[in-house]
Amino acid sequence: MSPAAEKDYAVQMRGISKYFGAFCALNNVQLSVEKGSIHALLGENGAGKSTLMNILYGLYQADTGEIIINGQRENIKNPNTAIKLGIGMVHQHFMLVEPFTVTQNIMLGMEKTRFGGIMDEAATRVEVQELSQRYGLYIDPDAKVEDISVGMQQRVEILKALYRGAEILILDEPTAVLTPQEIGELIHIMRKLAEDGKTIIIITHKLGEIKQSADYCTIIRRGVYIDTVDVQQVDETQLASMMVGREVKLTVQKEAAHPGPAVLDIQDLTVEDSRGIDRVRKLSLQVHAGEILGIAGIDGNGQKELIEAIMNMVPAKTGKILVQGKEIQNHAPADTLDAGVSTIPEDRHKHGLVLDFTVAENFVIENFKKVPYSSRGILNLKEIRSHADELIEKFDVRPAGCAPNPVRGLSGGNQQKLIIAREVDNNPHVLIAVQPTRGLDVGAIEYVHKALIEARDQGKAVLLVSLELDEIMDVSDRIAVIYNGTIVDILEAAGADENHIGLLMAGGKKE
Ligand SMILES: Nc1ncnc2c1ncn2[C@@H]1O[C@H](COP(=O)(O)OP(=O)(O)O)[C@@H](O)[C@H]1O
Ligand SMILES: [Mg+2]
Numbered sequence: 001m002s003p004a005a006e007k008d009y010a011v012q013m014r015g016i017s018k019y020f021g022a023f024c025a026l027n028n029v030q031l032s033v034e035k036g037s038i039h040a041l042l043g044e045n046g047a048g049k050s051t052l053m054n055i056l057y058g059l060y061q062a063d064t065g066e067i068i069i070n071g072q073r074e075n076i077k078n079p080n081t082a083i084k085l086g087i088g089m090v091h092q093h094f095m096l097v098e099p100f101t102v103t104q105n106i107m108l109g110m111e112k113t114r115f116g117g118i119m120d121e122a123a124t125r126v127e128v129q130e131l132s133q134r135y136g137l138y139i140d141p142d143a144k145v146e147d148i149s150v151g152m153q154q155r156v157e158i159l160k161a162l163y164r165g166a167e168i169l170i171l172d173e174p175t176a177v178l179t180p181q182e183i184g185e186l187i188h189i190m191r192k193l194a195e196d197g198k199t200i201i202i203i204t205h206k207l208g209e210i211k212q213s214a215d216y217c218t219i220i221r222r223g224v225y226i227d228t229v230d231v232q233q234v235d236e237t238q239l240a241s242m243m244v245g246r247e248v249k250l251t252v253q254k255e256a257a258h259p260g261p262a263v264l265d266i267q268d269l270t271v272e273d274s275r276g277i278d279r280v281r282k283l284s285l286q287v288h289a290g291e292i293l294g295i296a297g298i299d300g301n302g303q304k305e306l307i308e309a310i311m312n313m314v315p316a317k318t319g320k321i322l323v324q325g326k327e328i329q330n331h332a333p334a335d336t337l338d339a340g341v342s343t344i345p346e347d348r349h350k351h352g353l354v355l356d357f358t359v360a361e362n363f364v365i366e367n368f369k370k371v372p373y374s375s376r377g378i379l380n381l382k383e384i385r386s387h388a389d390e391l392i393e394k395f396d397v398r399p400a401g402c403a404p405n406p407v408r409g410l411s412g413g414n415q416q417k418l419i420i421a422r423e424v425d426n427n428p429h430v431l432i433a434v435q436p437t438r439g440l441d442v443g444a445i446e447y448v449h450k451a452l453i454e455a456r457d458q459g460k461a462v463l464l465v466s467l468e469l470d471e472i473m474d475v476s477d478r479i480a481v482i483y484n485g486t487i488v489d490i491l492e493a494a495g496a497d498e499n500h501i502g503l504l505m506a507g508g509k510k511e
Contacts, residue, residue: 009071010035010168010199011056016065018051025051026062029225031218033168035070038190038200040214040231042207042243044441045411046398048223049203050092053170056201057089058082069168088161089170094153098146102139103128106160124163131162135192136185151182158189168199175209176439187213205243205441207236221245244443254453257477260289263461264310264341264430269319269329271305279305281485282319287430292452292462294476294493296469298505302485303465304346307434311343312336324429337366340429344419344436346465348412352419355408359397360388362407363422395421396447413444420451431455434465449475469505473498483507 011033018026026048033039043049054060056067058076067074069085076082082089096105107124125141132139137155145153154174161169171190175183190200190213204210210217210231217234219226219242226242240248264287271280280302287293297303308314309329310321316329323339345351353362364373364384372383388403397410397417407415416436423431433452437445452475456462466472472479476493481504488504 007032008035009033010069011201012068013052013056014066014068016052016055016062016067018048018055018060018062025223026055026220027223028064029220029223031225032228033199033201034216035199036194036197037215038194038202038213040210040217041201041203041220042205042210042217042239043220044205044222044243044443045413046222047220047243049220050172052220053089053172053201053203056082057087057170083164083166086165086167087170088164088166088168090154090157090161090172090174092172092176094150094157096145096153096156099144101142101144102148102156102159103141105145105156106163110164128159128163131159135162135196136189150177151179151185154178154186155189166198168201169193171200171202173203173205175204175206183209207239207442210239211236219243240442243441248442248446250442250446252449252453252474254475255457257291257456259291259477260459262286263289263324264463265320265322265325266306266310267320267322269306269309269321270317271302271309271314272317273305278317279485280309283482283486285480285487285490287461287463289429289459289461290456291477292456292464292475294464294466294472294479295482296472296479296501296505297467297482299467301482301505303434303482305485306482307343307346307432307465310336310341310432337426342423342426342428342431344416344423344431344433346434346438348415348419353407353415356406358404359392359407359410359418360384360403362418363388363391363425366422366426391418391421391425395451397421413440413447416440416444416448420448424451424455428460430461430463432463432465435467436464437466437468437471469498469501473501481505 009032011031013029013031016026016029029052031052041049051060055062058078058081067076074085097108103121103125106128107121128141131137137159139152139155145156174186178186194200202214214231216228217231217239218228221243237248237250240250266283266285269280269283270278273279283306295303305314309316312328312331312333312335320327321329323341326339328336328339349355354365364387367373368379372380374380385403392400392403395417397414402410407418436448440448452462452464464472464475473493473496478490479493479496479501480487480490481501483505484507
């Protein structure tokens with residue numbers, strides 16, 4: 001007997017390959033999960049994690065390979081087979097019926113019947129409550145799903161799987177939708193389940209969560225198996241490097257800034273919202289060439305309205321916005337762009353990209369009317385294409401050669417790279433980045449931060465708005481704290497004290 005066979009494995013997947021058309025999503029991947037363990041599956045967006053788990057759950061069929069459940073080779077044709085084998089899965093997007101109660105959702109599809117087929121909701125309700133007590137999965141069995149939080153909906157999905165007898169529970173990016181507190185609770189629940197002998201496979205690309213919760217971690221990269229490690233034996237930097245395939249710096253590397261003159265000059269700006277309430281109040285701020293100025297603040301303190309006023313999406317009520325000495329306030333949005341201000345917007349899907357357009361088209365979305373992309377009203381498709389190919393290569397937008405593909409098919413990280421490539425390529429005087437790394441994995445975050453620092457080093461004035469204080473502290477040269485629509489303090493980032501900034505953000509007085 002080989003040593004591997006002596007261990008008690010709940011799941012073994014061997015030599016799994018999966019093609020979508022000609023695209024190889026998984027290439028000879030293996031996974032061995034010990035019974036009663038919490039096993040993380042780590043990989044960048046698009047690595048093939050969901051695909052591998054969808055194969056285990058019978059949603060997809062592998063093209064090659066075998067699956068062994070509790071020592072027995074199985075042919076998992078569909079989720080019903082998987083459920084019979086004790087496999088449960090909670091998907092990234094929940095599959096609950098909103099107007100139904102928690103109990104009704106859990107019994108859906110497998111109603112307990114008594115006397116000629118009448119559903120016994122009361123019996124299910126009792127059983128759900130037992131399960132919920134046992135694992136700390138507290139929920140209200142009678143609440144309607146549409147009335148409960150996303151974190152609660154996730155508990156319903158977990159209970160649903162347990163109610164169906166799941167001994168092996170797959171959670172696909174369960175923490176992506178949760179608040180920090182809910183994440184803590186979920187980790188606690190996973191531990192309780194594992195203590196009770198259940199096997200848990202958790203998909204994630206968050207390294208901290210793996211360190212906190214998992215016993216083992218299998219890393220896959222672009223469809224290829226990299227390694228399986230004992231989580232206690234590795235640190236976050238090592239996990240990141242295995243995931244991305246190169247050295248990853250989890251801290252930002254940059255030289256000191258060499259700021260020049262103020263390029264963006266905001267003077268006594270007041271902006272009101274649609275209800276006439278002042279959201280930005282007499283705000284003044286200068287961003288210099290060759291510096292990154294970070295705006296730290298709690299969401300809703302005027303950041304959104306400030307940026308919208310600079311972009312001329314909303315009017316300035318009073319005050320001035322100058323770019324290189326020229327007033328741009330209360331002009332058309334195109335005038336902001338023409339003055340040399342480029343923006344990496346907060347909502348990529350609403351403002352940054354047209355998802356059904358191709359990558360090449362999205363690269364020229366602001367400039368397609370200009371030479372060389374068109375002349376006398378006719379698009380020059382060859383120019384548009386070669387421009388796209390150049391930027392795809394230079395900014396490493398994946399997959400290579402994606403110019404003719406619709407943007408919808410790119411991963412979030414690559415959509416963001418596209419926007420950054422486009423905005424930096426405009427060669428602006430001012431580059432505004434709003435929450436530029438939200439939802440991205442470490443490899444892409446490192447890339448975005450590097451791109452901002454490069455823009456700075458080319459002499460651009462970079463204005464960074466982020467709700468992540470860590471990001472503000474790591475990337476900025478100066479930090480402006482916004483509270484209640486005004487800048488309450490501006491500090492040098494080097495040596496700034498996080499607690500002090502946190503206090504200012506919450507409206508505390510500066511000492
Ligand atoms: N049904 C499908 N058809 C075509 N391509 C797919 C399909 N599902 C996934 N892919 C592709 O397979 C790759 C892996 O996807 P996925 O398993 O969802 O990645 P992950 O979960 O690691 O982010 C991606 O490039 C994705 O675009
Ligand atoms: Mg996935």
